[in-house]
Amino acid sequence: MSGQDMTAAGGHGAVLTDGVAVRRPGRRGWPLWEVFVRARRGLSHQHVGSLHAPDAAMALRNARDVYTRRAEGVSIWVVPSAAITASSPEEKDPFFDPALDKVYRHPTFYDVPEGVSHL
């Protein structure tokens, strides 16, 4: 990896930000925010999408209108998209491929010896 900057860009995967003119504020004048909604108490926040807003307070209100108006959630987080560092598509092979053939990394690879009762 050659030190290029990536951002999550609306949940559509990594997008190159290095060398791209004027990424912030976004093309419509307002910065982009990633939205995370917790559907119920006890669950974790899930990424649901992204939106534009002039600041964090308005992003939270826009998220309420865009993503929770059918009672989808009990809690919302908004995060500036620019604050997210994402893995790069070019790094996909070195990042993820080596895991494919390492079956011994899964506990099911190992036979449990007889007589071991508290494993």
Place this chain on the structure above:
Amino acid sequence: MTTPATLPALSAYALSLGDDALILGQRLAEWITRAPQIEEDVAIGNIALDLLGQARVLLTYAGEAEGAGRDEDDLAYLRDDRDFRNVHLVEIPNGDFAVTMARLLAFSAYQHELYQALLGSGDATLAGLAGKAVKEVTYHRDHATQWVLRLGDGTATSHDRMQAGLERVWPYVDELFDADPAAAALPGVAADPATLRPPWDRYVDQVLQQVTLHRPEPAWHARGGRTGLHSEHLGHLLAEMQHLHRSHPGVTW
């Protein structure tokens, strides 16, 4: 069609509140696809739908209280402008975004005090509606407040345009709190408009003061909406709102 003056007080009162919500809902819907951002499109659309929901309850109840067999659709789509009881504030055109937010601040702050008062109404339908609607209009008021603060505290241009928006709508504010014979005839049921003014003043003043916007002092005040006297703007709005239902009565899809 029955003229407002002949309606029972409860019907006239419900019609006043329902017409306010219906007409502003229609006005706000004009912003759809025209708002500054798609997120604001959705926000304004949500507010318009909240108001439409309130209008449906109130117009249905007005029809029942009238006892002449008119339902919400009859009242929304088959009355002429002289039979509408809304205040002028909700019928004036949207203007620019600052005018729309100035109006939404004034009207949602009024509705907030109105529904707070109606929580204690002796009428179960009005009290029930108020319980649901007060949460909705608290959000509407917050949305308008956020924008008034940002435009007031933004650039010199945005501050000036926000101030111009306030100047545009302020002549229509007093009418919200004018004495209404229908409300006066319903003690313990209706909210006395005059009692809503002091808390409205406190809320609006503290918003404007935060961002050095001046509270306008208009030289004239609109009146007469509650008795069916409207500006030309309402006729054009009704033509668009009622056209489909009048051309194809009862049409559905």
